[in-house]
Amino acid sequence: MTKVEMEYFRRRLLALKQRLGTDFSELESEAHRPVGGVSSGSLSDVPNHPANAAIDEYAEEVELELLQNEGQILSEVNDALSRIDQGTLGYCDSCHLEISLNRLEAIPYARYCIRCARRIERESGVRARG
Numbered sequence: 001m002t003k004v005e006m007e008y009f010r011r012r013l014l015a016l017k018q019r020l021g022t023d024f025s026e027l028e029s030e031a032h033r034p035v036g037g038v039s040s041g042s043l044s045d046v047p048n049h050p051a052n053a054a055i056d057e058y059a060e061e062v063e064l065e066l067l068q069n070e071g072q073i074l075s076e077v078n079d080a081l082s083r084i085d086q087g088t089l090g091y092c093d094s095c096h097l098e099i100s101l102n103r104l105e106a107i108p109y110a111r112y113c114i115r116c117a118r119r120i121e122r123e124s125g126v127r128a129r130g
Contacts, residue, residue, distance in 0.1 A: 001090040005101070010084050012108045013077050020074045073109070080109035092116050 001009075083089040090099050094116040103110050112120065121127055 001098070006084055006087075006089065009089060009104060009108050010081065013080050013084070016108065017074065017077045017081070020070055020077065076109040076111070079111070083111075094120070 080089055090101075090104060091097070092099055092113040093111045095113060097113055099110055099113045103114055110117075
C-alpha cells in the first residue's frame with residue numbers, strides 16, 4: 001500500500017472514530033437513562049401499563065446491544081490506526097497477503113482478506129469483525 005493510500009485510510013478511520021465516538025456517547029447516555037418510576041420523573045414507581053414497561057425494557061436492550069456493537073467497532077478502528085502506524089494496515093492478520101483495496105474501501109478497519117474472513121466465519125460460526 002502506498003503512503004498516499006495509507007494517509008487516505010488514516011483520514012477515513014479518524015473520521016469514523018470521531019463519528020463513532022459521538023454516537024457512542026449519545027447511545028451511552030440513552031442506555032443509562034432511567035426507565036419509568038419516580039427516578040424518570042413519574043409520580044410513582046408503578047408503570048402506567050405493563051405493555052409500556054415491556055416496550056421500555058426492549059428499547060433499553062436494543063440500546064445496550066447498539067452500544068456494545070459501537071464499542072467493538074471503535075476498538076477495531078483504534079486497532080486499524082495502530083496498524084497504520086506499524087505499516088501493516090492492508091495485510092491479512094491470518095494469511096499475511098494484501099487485503100484488496102475494494103474490501104478496505106468497504107471496511108477500512110478490515111484485518112482479514114475476504115477468503116480468511118469467510119473461513120473464520122465458517123469455523124467459528126461467528127461473523128469475523130473486519
